[in-house]
Amino acid sequence: MAETRYMTINMGPQHPATHGVLRIVLELDGEVVVSATPHLGHLHRGVEKLAESKTYHQAVPLTDRLDYTNAMGNNLAYVLAVEKLLDIEVPKRAQYLRVMMAELQRIAAHLIWLGTHALDIGAMTLLMYTFREREEILRIFEEVAGGRLTPTYLRIGGVSKDLPEGVEEKVKAFVRAFPGHVKEYETLLTENIIWLKRTKGVGAISAEDALNWGVTGPSLRGSGVKYDVRKAFPYSSYEEFQFDIPSGSNGDVYDRYLVRLREMEWSNAIVEQALERLPGGMIIADDPKVALPSKEMVLTDIAALIRHFKIVSEGFQPPVGEVYASVEASKGELGFYIVSDGSNKPCRFRIRTPSFANLSALSSMIKGSLIADVISTIGSIDIVLGEIDR
Amino acid sequence: MEDIGPSVKGLKEKFHVLGVEIFRSEVTVEVPKEDIVEICKYLYSDPDLQYHLLTDLCGLDLFPQAPRFAVVYHLCSIKNNRRLRLKSKVGETESISSVESIWKVANWYEREAYDLFGIHFENHSDLRRILLWDGYEGHPLRKDFPVEGPDFDKPFVPEV
Numbered sequence: 001m002a003e004t005r006y007m008t009i010n011m012g013p014q015h016p017a018t019h020g021v022l023r024i025v026l027e028l029d030g031e032v033v034v035s036a037t038p039h040l041g042h043l044h045r046g047v048e049k050l051a052e053s054k055t056y057h058q059a060v061p062l063t064d065r066l067d068y069t070n071a072m073g074n075n076l077a078y079v080l081a082v083e084k085l086l087d088i089e090v091p092k093r094a095q096y097l098r099v100m101m102a103e104l105q106r107i108a109a110h111l112i113w114l115g116t117h118a119l120d121i122g123a124m125t126l127l128m129y130t131f132r133e134r135e136e137i138l139r140i141f142e143e144v145a146g147g148r149l150t151p152t153y154l155r156i157g158g159v160s161k162d163l164p165e166g167v168e169e170k171v172k173a174f175v176r177a178f179p180g181h182v183k184e185y186e187t188l189l190t191e192n193i194i195w196l197k198r199t200k201g202v203g204a205i206s207a208e209d210a211l212n213w214g215v216t217g218p219s220l221r222g223s224g225v226k227y228d229v230r231k232a233f234p235y236s237s238y239e240e241f242q243f244d245i246p247s248g249s250n251g252d253v254y255d256r257y258l259v260r261l262r263e264m265e266w267s268n269a270i271v272e273q274a275l276e277r278l279p280g281g282m283i284i285a286d287d288p289k290v291a292l293p294s295k296e297m298v299l300t301d302i303a304a305l306i307r308h309f310k311i312v313s314e315g316f317q318p319p320v321g322e323v324y325a326s327v328e329a330s331k332g333e334l335g336f337y338i339v340s341d342g343s344n345k346p347c348r349f350r351i352r353t354p355s356f357a358n359l360s361a362l363s364s365m366i367k368g369s370l371i372a373d374v375i376s377t378i379g380s381i382d383i384v385l386g387e388i389d390r
Numbered sequence: 391m392e393d394i395g396p397s398v399k400g401l402k403e404k405f406h407v408l409g410v411e412i413f414r415s416e417v418t419v420e421v422p423k424e425d426i427v428e429i430c431k432y433l434y435s436d437p438d439l440q441y442h443l444l445t446d447l448c449g450l451d452l453f454p455q456a457p458r459f460a461v462v463y464h465l466c467s468i469k470n471n472r473r474l475r476l477k478s479k480v481g482e483t484e485s486i487s488s489v490e491s492i493w494k495v496a497n498w499y500e501r502e503a504y505d506l507f508g509i510h511f512e513n514h515s516d517l518r519r520i521l522l523w524d525g526y527e528g529h530p531l532r533k534d535f536p537v538e539g540p541d542f543d544k545p546f547v548p549e550v
Contacts, residue, residue: 041521046537048506049530053537084414211442211468214495227443227468321413324464324475326445335446337464352446352464360498389521 006034011374013042019116019378020385022359031370036363043389051349055315056082057156057292059349064150066334066353066387069112072098072105072141073329074387075154080235081325081336082156085318086290091282094158095237100171100274101144101153102236102327103267107178108137109330110264117257117379118189121198126188133181136174143167157291158284168275175272182265189257199254203365203377206251213364214357217332218259219381223251229328236327240277241270253380260382290316315344322348331355331382353387397439397467397474405429418475423461423486426478430489433465433474441465441474444489447499449507450477453533457481459509463489485510506531 012023021042027034047066051059063078064071076098083090090098115130138148143164145151153160189195205215207223220227228245230238246262248255284291292311297304320342326335332354339348358381365381366374398419401407405428408420421429433441446464463476480486488511490496500511501520508529511517519526528535536542 041519041523044521046530049535049537087414212494214444214493216443225468232468232471233473322418322475323414323416324446324473333445335464337446337448337462339450348448348450350446350448350462352448356498357495360495364494 004029013039016120019383022378022383022385022388024362024374026371026374028371033366033369033371033374036366036374038359038362040359040385041389043385045390047390048349048351052346055344056318056346057311057315059346060154060156061150061152063351064152066351066390067109067329067331067355067384068149068386069109069384070105070330070334071150072101072153073109073327074334075152076102076236077325077327077329077334078336079154079156080327081323081338082318083285084323084325085321085338085340086156086287086316088157088285088287088290090158090236090285092237092279093281094283094285096274096278097159097163097283098154098236099238099241100271100278101141101159103270103274104137104140104171104174106267106330107264107271108134110260110267111137113260113330113379113382114185114257117376117382118195120375120379121195123189123192123195126185129181129185129188133174133178136170140167140170140174143170155284155292157287158282162283168278171271171275175268175275178268179265182261186261190261196254198372198376199257199380200252201250202253202369202373203380204250204252205361205365209364210251210361213361215332215361215381216357217328217330217354217382218263219256219332219358219361221245222248222256222259222380224249229326229333233326235325241273243270253376256380256382317342317344326352329354331384331387332358334387351387351390353390355381355383355385355388359383359388395472395474396470397433397441397472400432400436400439401429404432416473416475418477420477420479423478423480423484426461426476427487427489427492429476430463430492434492438470439467440469441467443468444493444495444499445473447489447496447503449503449509449531451507451531451533452479457484459507461486461503461509480509485512487512488514490514505529508532 007028009026013021023039025037047062063074066074111130111134115127118126141151142148145153207225210220210223224247226245226247243266246259248259293304293308298308318340322339324337326333335352337350338346341347366377411418443466445466448462450460457479459480461478465474503509505519
């Protein structure tokens with residue numbers, strides 16, 4: 001008898017189901033995965049190094065490009081860290097606008113995930129449905145911020161613009177229609193026998209293991225750990241909103257799917273509450289050393305013009321110290337650890353991205369499963385290579 | 391005096407703590423690198439603390455200070471809803487013990503710190519570059535590494 005040898009297969013970096021440029025080296029015994037080794041770095045742009053050579057305001061657009069499906073949430077995590085470092089108070093209206101945009105973005109990010117995840121498994125139809133709703137959100141972003149994928153809407157101290165006229169009605173219309181759309185998605189998948197067979201009991205991870213692997217976000221909650229940064233360490237007035245943290249119990253692909261569906265509904269409810277109770281007032285902190293003056297002010301007031309020039313060209317100098325601020329991004333806990341040496345540029349700019357830790361758990365999830373299950377498991381942990389490779 | 395929490399009190403009683411700093415109500419504890427594994431084990435397994443989630447682990451270049459590097463650990467206790475930051479300084483030619491045996495996620499984080507700073511971790515199961523390719527020279531997040539890269543003005547001719 002010949003000796004047993006395992007077959008080694010390269011999955012990626014151009015495989016469509018790896019959601020970017022991820023390469024996984026699979027060692028196979030027939031069709032069963034013996035071991036899986038992810039290789040990263042194809043999208044490494046050196047964002048951390050780059051941000052250390054820029055002033056604090058200039059780093060905001062870099063954050064959009066980390067997890068490019070969740071730009072608003074990335075902005076939020078970064079500006080929260082800088083605001084903590086500076087110890088400045090953000091006006092209530094800006095906080096509510098931030099919550100509203102972050103939750104709309106979460107819905108949009110989950111819609112991309114749902115569409116592509118279902119596509120990977122073979123349910124093509126759903127992609128058409130989810131991108132229809134996502135388009136509505138992106139249109140709202142375009143009107144509010146001027147950009148769709150990378151809006152760079154948030155500023156240190158507040159937001160860049162107030163809501164233009166007519167947008168509130170559009171958000172309201174979206175919020176009213178969205179629960180119906182979620183039901184539509186569910187009729188296609190939740191009790192679909194093929195979907196159940198492909199996802200139930202697949203890629204399971206226990207709560208203890210998930211924590212040990214640093215998994216956060218919906219992937220952790222699918223295993224039954226109710227850890228959500230919005231509840232555990234509330235930021236940007238999240239303590240004033242009523243919402244629940246959905247969680248699963250089996251930690252498999254199906255539970256992670258259900259958690260994200262429920263999460264979209266709760267995000268929708270948060271947007272509705274933010275819209276109902278949207279306070280009036282300023283949209284950016286009244287701190288002339290930090291906050292950029294509005295465009296109208298710059299064009300009509302010489303003092304504002306000078307101030308704008310100073311802030312843009314020199315930046316500001318926060319006190320010496322180190323802060324860590326994190327938000328519940330669509331993939332999990334996104335944190336920024338900023339060390340300041342008192343100069344106008346950060347001394348260390350560390351980004352703790354959820355996908356990085358979540359992906360590290362992949363090899364333990366798929367050990368012993370079939371190649372087809374690798375596809376559905378990668379889809380279910382919802383990774384974006386832009387924030388893994390940075 | 392702000393509340394430093396039970397974890398810092400426990401650490402001070404049981405271990406040699408180099409310093410405690412509170413900035414914007416975040417607690418940073420500096421500990422000697424020799425004790426890092428024991429300290430992490432204590433923080434992980436003590437029933438009152440239960441720091442089960444290693445949120446983040448990263449390197450820090452303190453150039454031109456000596457010792458040059460620091461490894462920063464961000465711990466989170468879900469039970470107590472608390473965060474804690476540990477910091478341990480490492481010299482350029484020294485190494486620090488890996489905490490992979492406590493939190494598996496440290497495997498990749500430590501690989502990243504090794505890749506981008508050149509900090510060496512003892513007892514790590516698979517210490518190789520993670521974001522950059524094998525054979526890359528230098529560690530980009532060091533302060534003496536140029537942002538443009540060391541060879542940005544040289545033509546790139548691959549070996550045939």
